[in-house]
Amino acid sequence: xxxxxxxxGSVCHREKLNVPAGRAQMAAQGRQGGRKxxxxxxxxxxxxxxxxxxxxxxxxxxxIESEAVGNGKEAVDIHCSGKTFDLILMDMDMPIMNGIEAxxxxxxxxxxxxxxxxxTRSVEHEIREFIEAGLDDYQEKPLTMSKLISIxxxxxx
Amino acid sequence: MNIVNQLQRQFIDFSTxxxxxxxxxxxxxxxxxxxxxxxxxxxxEVVSLFFEDCEKLINNMAxxxxxxQGVDFKQVDASVHQLKGSSSSxxxxxxxxxxxxxxxxxxxxxxxxxxxxxxQVTHEYSxxxxxxxxxxxxxxxxxxxxxxxxxxx
Numbered sequence: 001x002x003x004x005x006x007x008x009g010s011v012c013h014r015e016k017l018n019v020p021a022g023r024a025q026m027a028a029q030g031r032q033g034g035r036k037x038x039x040x041x042x043x044x045x046x047x048x049x050x051x052x053x054x055x056x057x058x059x060x061x062x063x064i065e066s067e068a069v070g071n072g073k074e075a076v077d078i079h080c081s082g083k084t085f086d087l088i089l090m091d092m093d094m095p096i097m098n099g100i101e102a103x104x105x106x107x108x109x110x111x112x113x114x115x116x117x118x119x120t121r122s123v124e125h126e127i128r129e130f131i132e133a134g135l136d137d138y139q140e141k142p143l144t145m146s147k148l149i150s151i152x153x154x155x156x157x
Numbered sequence: 158m159n160i161v162n163q164l165q166r167q168f169i170d171f172s173t174x175x176x177x178x179x180x181x182x183x184x185x186x187x188x189x190x191x192x193x194x195x196x197x198x199x200x201x202e203v204v205s206l207f208f209e210d211c212e213k214l215i216n217n218m219a220x221x222x223x224x225x226q227g228v229d230f231k232q233v234d235a236s237v238h239q240l241k242g243s244s245s246s247x248x249x250x251x252x253x254x255x256x257x258x259x260x261x262x263x264x265x266x267x268x269x270x271x272x273x274x275x276x277q278v279t280h281e282y283s284x285x286x287x288x289x290x291x292x293x294x295x296x297x298x299x300x301x302x303x304x305x306x307x308x309x310x
Contacts, residue, residue: 050243053206054203
C-alpha cells in the first residue's frame, strides 16, 4: 500500500479549524457545503457489503441520499475530495483504518457532521473509546429504522 | 378457498415456521418491511449478497484452517467476525449463533473445534439458503396468481 503525500504526517490539505471535537453543532451551523437539492445526505462507512446495502435502503426510505465506502481511509479520502455529508454512519471494525481512527481524523480535519457509530461491540470501554474519538451518537448493530430515526432526530436538534 | 388464499396461507405457515425454528429473527422481518414499490426486490437482493458473501467467507475460513504450517487464527476469526456481522444484519439467527460459537474456538486456537464449527456454519448456511429459496418461490407464486404477499409480524 503506497502512502500518498497527503497522509504522511498530518491530514490532507484542508483548512484545519481549531475547534474542539465533540457535540455536532448542526442546528447552529445549518447545512454544510453547497448542494442543489434540499435532501439530507449521508455517508455509510462499513466494510461489509450486506450492511452497506441495508444501510443504504434504510436511508433511501427516509429520502436521504447516501454514498458508501468500505473503510475509514476511504471515508477520510472522500472528505479530502471536498465532499461533506449531513450524517456519517461509521462502523467500528474495518481494515486499513478503523472507525475510531477515522472519526478522530475527521474531527481533526474540522468535520462537524453528525457521526453516528454503529457497531456490534458490546464491551463498555471499547464503546467509550469510540465515543471519545468524536461520535455524536452510538447505536448497536443491527441498525433498524427506529434506531436510524433516533439518530436523525439528534441532527434536527 | 381459492388459489391465492391457499398460497397466502402456505406462505404465512412457512414464514411462521422459519421464525419458530430460529432460521430468521425479527431483523429479517425488519428487512421485509423495508421493501416497497420503490425497491420491490430488496429482500432477494440483500439475501443474494449475503449468500455470496457467506460463500466467500466460508472459503476463506476453510483455506486458513487447511494451512499445515500453522493456522492463522486471527485470519479465521476476522472472517467469522464478518459473517457474524452480516448474518446478524439480515436476521440469519442460526448462522449468527454458529459464528458466535466459532469465535470462541478461534480465541482458544483450537483447530479441531474450528473445523467442527466451520462444518456447522456451512450446514446452517445451506439450510437457510433452501428455506429462503422456498419462501421467495412462494412469494413469486402469490404474485403470479394476482395476490399480494401477506405481512407476517
